[in-house]
Amino acid sequence: MLSAREFHLTNKLLNTKAPIRIKDLSIEFGVSTRAIKYDLENVRKWFKLQGKTVNSQTSKGIWLQCSDRERTELRGILTQFKRSQIYPDQTMRVRRIILSLLWTNDYKTAAQLSEMLAVSRNTILSDLNHVDEFLTSWNIELERKQRTGYRLHGNELQLRLMLEHIIYNSLDDYQIYKLTTRITKKERQIEIGTILEEPLKPIYEMAENHMSAFYSPSLASLLRLSDLLKFLLRLTFSVKRLTMGRAIHSYRMLQPSHDQDELSLFLVNVMEKVYTDMQLPLLEEEYAYVAGIMEKESEQIDVVDITEKMIQYVSEQERIDYKKDPKLYSNLLSHLSLRLQNGSFYLNEMNPMEDEVKRNHASLFQSVKESCRKYVKQHTLIAQDSFISFIVLHFLVSYENTFKRKKKVKVLYVCSTGRGVARLIKNRVEKEIPAVDIVCYCSLLEVEEICQAEEVDLIISVFPVEAAVPVVVVEPLPAKRDIEEIRKQVRAMIGSDDEQTNELLENNEFTISEDSENLSQEIILKGFEAAHALLEAFPIKSEERWKNAFMMHVFLMVHRYYFDKQYDQYLYANNQMLDSDEEMFHSVQQILQDKDLHVHEAEVITLLQYLKKWK
Template sequence: MLTARELEISKKLLNSKLPIRIKDLSVEFGVSTRTIKYDLENVRGWYKSQETNVISQTNKGIWIDCNDSERMELRNILTQSESTNIYPNQTVRGRRIVMLLLLTNNYVTASDLAVDLNVSRNTILSDLNLVDEFLESWAIKLERKHRTGYRLIGNELQLRFMLEHIIYNDLDDYEIYKMTTRITKGETNFEPGTVLNEPLKRVYRIVENCMSDLFEPSLTQRLRLSDLLKIQLRLTFSVTRLNLGHTIGSYRVLDQNQHTDQVSLFVFSVMEKIHSDMQLPLLEEEYLYISGGMDLETGHMDLIDITEKMINYVGELECLDYQKDPKLFSNLLAHLSLRFQNGTLYLNEMNPIANEIKRNHGELFRNVQDACRKFIKQHAFITQDSFISYIVLHFLVSYENTFKKKTKVKVLYVCSTGRGVARLIKNRVEKEIPTIEIVAYCSLLEVEDICQHKEVDLIVSVFPVETSIPVVVVEALPTKSDIEELRDMVKLLIGIEAPVSNQLLEGSELNLVSEDSETISQEIILKGFEVIHDLLEVFPLATKENWKNAFMMHVFLMVHRYHFDKQYDQYLYTTYQIEENDEEIINKVQSILKDKDMHVHEAEIITLLQYFKKWK
């Protein structure tokens, strides 16, 4: 059996076609790499039982060896077996307890819960403290009756919204895709996993079959998949709660004549068939709940006023003047406008990093949550972790851009003499890694003196250096692997407290680095020097100095053309007849240029070929 974390790792391997590094998993889950390695032993065991190999390679990562169809089948198997093959952690157990209490009218004892979840009674009593904390944010009470058990007390609409929140929180993209396309495309052989326990599954199958029978292709133009999913699940919840005798409010019967558009008629037809078969009343408020009509009150919200008040309120609690960042207002307003557009309240919003945000920025999360409760005031939607977390992200970005000084690692570059090519390398390294600032370059003999008089966080050297300061040893002209090693070291030095800087390290904003004419010229000269050096090592064929000079000039101009995307036209290549003896030279030249990240047209290579042939 897999633990909850091992399940998440298994899903990540399925969802990624690229290797995943163990250290990245340890950071994401907040555990040591040793713990991740122990988890991977069980993950490998599960995949082995499915006749699939988990491959690992040093300095590369881990991945699974399968094609796309096998990957889809594994997702299906993992989803179906999740309820019986997973050890639930306390959070999962807490939510299952809430689900069990929602789906019964009777009191449930701690012993009953212990048997159902296969844990001890003491474990259940500890879990109920977490359940209390969860229910408090929904204004729902856990009633405790001595020698009788536990049950939930709260507004019916709140109870249903909480049920939605639990289900949506556990849904992944694959399950959403299958649950909706089974209706729109008529796919079969899919079973929802642990997101729906058995009482809900029985009703869900009835709802799904009915919706599939009545669904028309023309509805795809009027009904988004997110709306279709909401109707599916709300129909399931509505029928389940009605069977328990719980209605939202009044018993007013639904009047079909008030709902004449195609989508409304579809919802009405599905409800009419299901309620008739199950002998349930067709109530107006149940229809409004299923179709989203109860959410239309959001259309009267003054989002401009709400956005401004939220920013001021959170700023006062955080003791920060967020008004200094005009982008925060526009970005947050755009986000809220999208979420509340056309009077529709999207309760199926999901945020994959909600738990991480809540864990790492708990105080800001609570402050934003208070602001939402104070100014949005729209029933349960504002208490969803996913919704709150997205708003927290806006404040985090504002804080990083406005109040937090950008972190840079101060680097001392050590080469043989401290002069010459070091000045060119400074621009190259700083361009590749924007969070590096080379404060000085020196010879090996000057290292100690420089470190005493300058603030140095990292030494980049072409020689091993004995010092207490971190050192990265590189080639005289740093290679790709040198740059990657530098990136890793800089990430380590900056740490998790500088997400904006780390984003720069990942290269997502490298294109924003301004390049003046001096920097461009130095880059072209350096690249040209590297290409000439490597070509002459492989082809030491010069007999006349003037040919060598012409060749060097040609290479510098070729690098210049490549930089500005003005290479020779491929027409030259199509009209030139390549001889058998030319193939070996062309392959060698291509290999050298690719090593320098220059993927030039073959026309350029054929032109270089003329120099080599003349030198023979």
């Protein structure tokens, strides 16, 4: 037999191809590494019975080496696992107690529940306290009668919505795939296994047969798979509760309509067949429940109002004024609008961060959960921890962005001139490493002065620099290895956790295409401005081809400047200026500086070769 945790460990190994560290498993399941190691002994035995070996390596973790087809087969075997072969933990016991109370109108004693779950009476009494807590969140009462037992008391629609929640939360993606494939692809050989409780299984299979018979490919464009499964499960719940004499409210019969669309006609035909087989009347409210009409009519959701009230409530509970962050309102409104539109019901939504959110942010999670219960009211999503966890993430991002000071590394960038390509470097580095803030860029001669004035933490330079703070020497255009070296230095300074936090919160995806486009545009404009200014100061008196050559040279000079590829200074030494050229030299240099082009003297001297020809 496998315990509930061992069952989940087995399933995790089947769903994960990469090695998993035992330490990570202990954090995920909230137990010690020793407990995980004990669990893995039984997990290994189960896989050994299936002819597979669980591999392990100290530096890597544990993993299962097998093909996708074998994983699918093993997953199928695991889903066939009888519930009696799994030691139930408290969560599973609570679930089974509630379901057993839903299948009867009579009272159930603690002794009956104890026998059903094969645990002591004291354990059952402890579990019933958790049952009571769970039911309260759904506005359902656990009725206790001395010497008689326990039963559920509440609104019938609420009882069914709670039932849906419990069943959906027990399904994973593979099980959902199996359930829908049996209908849409008529693949009847796929086993349902123990997905549904025994009292529901015969009704479900009968309803499934009729739904599969009426289903046609033309419905695919009108019906999502999630809706198809919702119809099927709600039909099953409806029939089961009606056989117990538990209708939603009235017993008014469904009247036939001549203007039904294809989807409505499909559902009515299926329900008529099922209810006829079960010798039950097709009631108007039962059709409204299965089709989701009742849910939509009873819950006219004002998402704007819910968003505002939710932020207000969480702000009061957490004593943080989240209303100050306009981004939280817009992001949360967008999320809720998408999730609650048209009263649609989503299947078990997977949130990989759910356990971590609940463990590390328990207070915020509870506040958000209470706000959902308070303002989303009877909607079936309110008790889904995965849904609540996504809402919590919006508040966490708001807190980190608005109320918590992020750790940033103040950086000075040093290049040959202090300008030009520096703007590109700033954009690139800050996008790649959000924890970096390039506060200034300067020339080599200004380093010491800037360091004192700006109190920088790190220097990025194209030259070796001696300074009191760490220095990372990079190429004029930082390559990937340069970025990684900067990232390594930043991580050492602020810690990996804060570095990852900045990565998550900034959400900046580096796109070289945007930088290249902006830079190319700037180079073209700067080249045109420089050429136009020089031609105004020194009009061409020779033929047009010299003008074209000069303009081409200016554009290439600007390009060299931006990418730190200027002519070397040795050219100045080999081309001494005449005294008569000095005035022109200073004029050209001043024009370029006015255009924010602080080029080498060698570049200016080269330009003079063109300009002197036009005198």
